[in-house]
Amino acid sequence: MAEKRTELTELGEFGLIDRIEKQFSLQNSTSVKGIGDDAALISVGDDYLVVSTDMLLEGIHFDLSYVPLQHLGYKAVAVNVSDIAAMNAIPEQITIGLAFSNRFSLEAIDTLYSGIKSACENFKVDLVGGDTSSSASGLVISITAIGRVAKNKVALRNTAKANDIVCVTGDLGAAYLGLQVLEREKQVFLTNPEMQPELEKYEYLVGRQLKPEARMDIVYELADKNIVPTAMIDVSDGLASELLHLAKSSGLGIKVFEENVPIDSLTFETAIEFKIDPITCALNGGEDYELLFTIAPSDHEKLKNHPDIHFIGHMHTNAAQNVMVTKQQTVVPLKAQGWNHLR
Amino acid sequence: MAEKRTELTELGEFGLIDRIEKQFSLQNSTSVKGIGDDAALISVGDDYLVVSTDMLLEGIHFDLSYVPLQHLGYKAVAVNVSDIAAMNAIPEQITIGLAFSNRFSLEAIDTLYSGIKSACENFKVDLVGGDTSSSASGLVISITAIGRVAKNKVALRNTAKANDIVCVTGDLGAAYLGLQVLEREKQVFLTNPEMQPELEKYEYLVGRQLKPEARMDIVYELADKNIVPTAMIDVSDGLASELLHLAKSSGLGIKVFEENVPIDSLTFETAIEFKIDPITCALNGGEDYELLFTIAPSDHEKLKNHPDIHFIGHMHTNAAQNVMVTKQQTVVPLKAQGWNHLR
Numbered sequence: 242m243a244e245k246r247t248e249l250t251e252l253g254e255f256g257l258i259d260r261i262e263k264q265f266s267l268q269n270s271t272s273v274k275g276i277g278d279d280a281a282l283i284s285v286g287d288d289y290l291v292v293s294t295d296m297l298l299e300g301i302h303f304d305l306s307y308v309p310l311q312h313l314g315y316k317a318v319a320v321n322v323s324d325i326a327a328m329n330a331i332p333e334q335i336t337i338g339l340a341f342s343n344r345f346s347l348e349a350i351d352t353l354y355s356g357i358k359s360a361c362e363n364f365k366v367d368l369v370g371g372d373t374s375s376s377a378s379g380l381v382i383s384i385t386a387i388g389r390v391a392k393n394k395v396a397l398r399n400t401a402k403a404n405d406i407v408c409v410t411g412d413l414g415a416a417y418l419g420l421q422v423l424e425r426e427k428q429v430f431l432t433n434p435e436m437q438p439e440l441e442k443y444e445y446l447v448g449r450q451l452k453p454e455a456r457m458d459i460v461y462e463l464a465d466k467n468i469v470p471t472a473m474i475d476v477s478d479g480l481a482s483e484l485l486h487l488a489k490s491s492g493l494g495i496k497v498f499e500e501n502v503p504i505d506s507l508t509f510e511t512a513i514e515f516k517i518d519p520i521t522c523a524l525n526g527g528e529d530y531e532l533l534f535t536i537a538p539s540d541h542e543k544l545k546n547h548p549d550i551h552f553i554g555h556m557h558t559n560a561a562q563n564v565m566v567t568k569q570q571t572v573v574p575l576k577a578q579g580w581n582h583l584r
Numbered sequence: 585m586a587e588k589r590t591e592l593t594e595l596g597e598f599g600l601i602d603r604i605e606k607q608f609s610l611q612n613s614t615s616v617k618g619i620g621d622d623a624a625l626i627s628v629g630d631d632y633l634v635v636s637t638d639m640l641l642e643g644i645h646f647d648l649s650y651v652p653l654q655h656l657g658y659k660a661v662a663v664n665v666s667d668i669a670a671m672n673a674i675p676e677q678i679t680i681g682l683a684f685s686n687r688f689s690l691e692a693i694d695t696l697y698s699g700i701k702s703a704c705e706n707f708k709v710d711l712v713g714g715d716t717s718s719s720a721s722g723l724v725i726s727i728t729a730i731g732r733v734a735k736n737k738v739a740l741r742n743t744a745k746a747n748d749i750v751c752v753t754g755d756l757g758a759a760y761l762g763l764q765v766l767e768r769e770k771q772v773f774l775t776n777p778e779m780q781p782e783l784e785k786y787e788y789l790v791g792r793q794l795k796p797e798a799r800m801d802i803v804y805e806l807a808d809k810n811i812v813p814t815a816m817i818d819v820s821d822g823l824a825s826e827l828l829h830l831a832k833s834s835g836l837g838i839k840v841f842e843e844n845v846p847i848d849s850l851t852f853e854t855a856i857e858f859k860i861d862p863i864t865c866a867l868n869g870g871e872d873y874e875l876l877f878t879i880a881p882s883d884h885e886k887l888k889n890h891p892d893i894h895f896i897g898h899m900h901t902n903a904a905q906n907v908m909v910t911k912q913q914t915v916v917p918l919k920a921q922g923w924n925h926l927r
Contacts, residue, residue, distance in 0.1 A: 281712035300720035369624035377643035383726035
């Protein structure tokens with residue numbers, strides 16, 4: 242009799258993570274929070290160390306035909322720092338596991354590390370260890386980032402309160418459209434290698450895709466204003482997916498307003514050019530690495546004039562109702578169509 | 585003009601690590617030790633957190649045609665715990681980055697995690713986070729292990745003293761011969777699929793290859809006896825390579841005696857069968873995951889009757905002289921021919 246075979250696509254990435262989480266329980270008193278947030282929490286005196294791991298694989302997460310190695314190194318660090326920022330923590334150390342085939346020269350690896358170094362300097366993190374190995378095919382980068390936060394300042398996903406205001410930083414959808422532009426230019430080049438790629442017009446979008454920043458500036462500013470977000474998550478899989486994570490883990494519902502979702506004008510125009518609804522890019526594009534957080538209504542006053550923080554909605558007690566009010570004032574359910582790497 | 589291309593094989597893995605280490609300096613006061621030991625050290629009050637990352641790639645580090653997924657999960661955790669043990673620390677948490685192609689079913693991933701879980705229980709570590717992703721080809725496992733040790737108990741590589749006694753646990757060379765047996769049986773099977781593999785006789789060797797243990801028992805025993813090793817490293821790349829690491833980083837020379845290097849009788853016989861000198865397996869085989877450490881001569885008394893700790897030599901002040909005294913009483917230089925994954 243054949244053994245049962247279940248395809249992982251039936252479960253999806255989040256389904257698999259839930260399944261793993263259920264199988265493992267925490268035994269050590271220093272393990273305060275395990276799977277299920279942007280980062281794990283380890284108790285050290287009055288602080289938590291926060292630990293996050295991300296893996297980037299060639300052919301899945303990046304295409305070296307248009308991703309410069311230096312940017313890739315920078316991005317690999319930035320996306321991990323973003324997970325630390327999402328805990329309201331300050332990053333301090335990273336370790337890097339790197340595997341590459343013999344098609345990579347020493348000069349190529351040096352270029353990759355120059356991007357890593359630039360990110361380490363920018364985010365003030367120390368590269369403290371890692372592992373290098375050969376790979377049978379593509380480049381694999383695995384980064385673990387470690388940060389620190391006072392126990393009474395940590396921001397989890399599951400602690401939003403009803404009536405809290407939902408905030409998001411920066412603008413959304415640009416990185417997704419940057420990827421569409423790069424993919425289009427790659428196809429043009431493959432068809433006709435004489436053609437030079439037309440990227441100048443899309444510089445902002447392409448930059449958001451290739452060299453995203455982690456919003457540590459926001460973490461420092463919130464601390465300056467003495468604001469601890471009631472909950473926080475970074476926007477890596479698309480705003481809709483993260484809104485639903487925040488609502489579900491807090492046991493609440495969420496209501497957002499389309500007109501308040503920040504979209505850059507170039508993102509808007511380029512979405513139209515690609516015949517995609519701009520709000521779809523913002524909700525489901527992913528890789529924005531902005532911060533999505535909730536604040537107590539009493540903190541609104543302190544942030545209301547901030548140029549880069551947008552108030553897009555609020556939390557409410559009806560956990561079954563996660564909705565967006567469109568510009569036409571119709572109420573539509575929020576759905577996550579974010580990236581699914583197990584697709 | 586063509587850009588310069590230097591092959592990574594010219595540099596080797598250790599050369600590359602040295603190169604990376606030189607490019608990065610530590611900025612944060614909590615980063616006490618970076619690249620260059622089994623694990624990094626992060627200061628937390630009176631303790632250090634020790635952090636180590638290892639990456640295992642299909643086709644490079646393991647061959648799924650004979651490595652059971654459950655054992656692979658166990659081994660992936662054990663080899664990381666071994667790095668924590670090598671700092672004289674107690675492991676507490678791990679994160680796991682996992683990438684796999686769609687040829688893996690949910691049942692296969694469950695089997696892998698059952699091995700991971702078994703190791704977590706055995707070594708009392710908590711799985712606190714990670715990342716799952718698809719891969720274009722093979723399975724990739726990246727593990728970061730975090731442990732803790734009192735600052736005055738940590739064992740580094742570079743702190744051995746002249747006249748310290750060099751100790752190694754268990755026996756060496758078995759995992760390497762286990763791999764040779766598995767590779768031979770694979771070839772037999774490929775030639776004639778009707779043949780059943782003959783592994784029973786080699787069970788110990790194959791077990792050492794497929795399901796190694798981290799020597800946490802030794803870490804606990806040394807603590808019980810109130811012994812802090814003056815230096816320690818785990819034997820992953822072969823005894824010779826680790827002896828040279830210890831000597832070089834401590835700025836000393838090392839002298840070991842072939843007759844004291846522990847080799848199991850089955851390892852000895854099987855080496856002869858494979859027409860390899862048994863001492864070569866012990867010196868250069870790798871993947872033993874035993875502990876190699878130095879103790880002050882005054883601690884010898886406390887350990888001299890330990891059944892699983894072997895006194896193989898001593899440290900001396902002539903840093904240029906790293907030698908082995910053979911059974912024939914000739915003095916030969918120690919050379920590392922250990923595994924080089926960048927080969």
